[in-house]
Structure formats: C-alpha cells, structure tokens
Amino acid sequence: MSAEGVVLVHGGLHTSTCWSAVVPYLTMPVVAVDLPGRGRRPADLATVTVEDCVQAVIESADEAGFDRFVLVGHSLGGVTVTETAWRYPQRVAKLIYVAALVPAPGANASSVAYGVDLPPGEFAVDDEDLARSVLGNDLSDEQWAVYWHSMVPDAANIMNARLSGYPSGLPITYVSMSDDIPLPPAVAEQMIANLGAGVEHHVLSAGHSVMMSKPLELATIINEVATPDR
Numbered sequence: 001m002s003a004e005g006v007v008l009v010h011g012g013l014h015t016s017t018c019w020s021a022v023v024p025y026l027t028m029p030v031v032a033v034d035l036p037g038r039g040r041r042p043a044d045l046a047t048v049t050v051e052d053c054v055q056a057v058i059e060s061a062d063e064a065g066f067d068r069f070v071l072v073g074h075s076l077g078g079v080t081v082t083e084t085a086w087r088y089p090q091r092v093a094k095l096i097y098v099a100a101l102v103p104a105p106g107a108n109a110s111s112v113a114y115g116v117d118l119p120p121g122e123f124a125v126d127d128e129d130l131a132r133s134v135l136g137n138d139l140s141d142e143q144w145a146v147y148w149h150s151m152v153p154d155a156a157n158i159m160n161a162r163l164s165g166y167p168s169g170l171p172i173t174y175v176s177m178s179d180d181i182p183l184p185p186a187v188a189e190q191m192i193a194n195l196g197a198g199v200e201h202h203v204l205s206a207g208h209s210v211m212m213s214k215p216l217e218l219a220t221i222i223n224e225v226a227t228p229d230r
Contacts, residue, residue: 002228003093005029005066007057011075011100012154013125015039018074018147022211025219028226031064033057035080037122038152045122048155053080054087061091070226074098074211075183078191079109079158085167095167096225097174098218099183099208102191103163110159112190113182117160124153134181138207147212166195173200173225175218179207200225 006028008019016032016039023030036043036052043052057080061069071092073081078100085092101109110118125131128148136144172195176188183191185203192199202221206214 003028003066003068003070003226005031005061005064006070006072006222006226007061007064007066008032009053009057009071009073009077009080010035010038011073011077012159013151014074015150015152017150018209018211021215022219022222025216025223026226027223028070029064029066031060031066033060035077037155045153045155046120047157049157050079050083050161053158054084057081057084058088058091067091068093070094070096070222072096072098072222073100075208076101076109076154076158078102079161079163082163082166083161085170086163086165089167089170092167092170094171094225095173096222097172097191097195098210099175099177099180099188100191101183102166102194104190104194106162108160108162110156112187113159118156120160121156122153123156123159125151135208137181138179138213139209143212147209168196171200171225172198173202173221175202175204175210175221177204177206177208177210179205182208 016034019032034041036048037045
C-alpha cells in the first residue's frame with residue numbers, strides 16, 4: 001500500500017513552523033507536527049517523553065487522514081521518527097532522515113551531541129551568536145532573524161532517551177549536509193551506519209538548517225522519495 005501523505009517532524013528547539021518554507025514545494029498532502037510542549041501542543045517539557053512524541057505523530061497523521069505516510073524527521077526529530085517506525089511499522093511507508101540524530105543501541109542523542117546526558121527538565125539556547133555560528137552558518141541575516149525568533153525550549157528527556165529499536169523492512173533515506181556543524185559528515189555517516197544496510201544517502205550543500213536555506217532542494221528529495229511508484 002502506498003503512502004497517502006507526508007508527516008514532517010521538527011528537531012530540537014523548534015516547532016512545526018520550521019517546515020514553512022518546504023511545505024509549499026511538496027506535491028503530496030502534508031502535515032507538520034508540533035511535538036508536545038511546542039506550538040499547538042502545550043505540555044510540561046520536564047515530563048515530555050519519546051512516547052508522548054510518538055503519539056503526537058500518530059495523532060497528527062490521523063487528523064490528516066493518513067493511514068500510511070512518509071515520515072520525515074530533522075535533527076533531534078530522528079529519535080521520534082525512529083521510535084514511531086519501530087512502534088507503528090504498519091503506518092510508516094518510508095522514512096526520511098534530515099541531518100537527523102539516530103543514536104546507536106544503548107546510546108542517546110545527548111551522548112552523540114554532547115558526550116554526556118543533559119540535566120533533567122528542559123533546555124534552551126540563550127547565546128544568539130553561538131547559535132548562529134552552529135545552526136545558521138549558511139543563513140542570511142533575514143533568514144536568521146526568522147529562525148532565531150522561532151526557537152523554543154525543549155525537553156531533556158528526548159535528548160536522553162534510548163531507542164526501543166530500529167526500523168526494518170521499509171525504505172530509508174538519509175539527507176546530510178556538507179556544511180553541517182552540529183552533525184558534520186563523519187557523524188552523519190555514523191547515524192547512517194546505525195540504521196543498517198541499504199540506506200539511500202543524499203548530500204546537500206547546506207548547513208544544519210537546510211529547511212530554511214535550501215527548501216526547494218530538500219523538498220525535491222522528499223518528493224522523489226515519496227513518489228508512490230518509486
């Protein structure tokens with residue numbers, strides 16, 4: 001059975017609005033998820049779990065009328081989409097990771113990004129200059145202003161979570177960025193290896209915030225992968 005739409009999952013420190021520049025270029029029906037504690041899904045970030053995020057994905061897909069869907073996750077969203085595919089394999093037709101964190105068995109996103117677990121509760125980025133050097137290295141001043149003002153606090157539980165398992169038996173595509181600072185090419189290769197054999201890999205000339213810097217290029221890959229007869 002082919003997919004009926006595309007479900008977009010944002011990464012850490014963001015809401016569904018991070019996909020706003022990509023959505024107009026997508027050819028299939030699409031829904032962008034707000035994970036719990038972000039955007040349209042208010043919640044106490046200190047108590048948000050990966051399970052809560054998975055349910056937000058399924059609820060969003062249900063509301064959009066998608067029985068099966070192409071699931072796309074950016075950055076920390078890689079944890080949520082991996083867990084969703086593991087728990088609901090019958091719902092996910094294809095997986096697309098975009099500069100996504102996919103921790104190895106026994107590890108977590110925090111250990112990949114920082115080498116240690118984050119303190120419990122919520123986390124945020126307060127240093128704009130540092131944030132731009134890491135997350136906005138290929139964004140214009142105008143793009144960065146929009147990006148910076150869209151950032152929100154996030155849940156440490158998601159960064160510290162261990163995955164229950166890894167998807168198997170479905171097509172997986174990984175999109176990495178040549179100029180990504182938080183997830184440089186060598187780390188992207190590690191994430192791909194964690195997913196096992198057969199991952200289709202695309203590389204875009206962009207930084208971590210590719211949804212804003214290269215929305216058409218990213219949408220083109222998503223459209224190609226999501227094509228029903230592919």
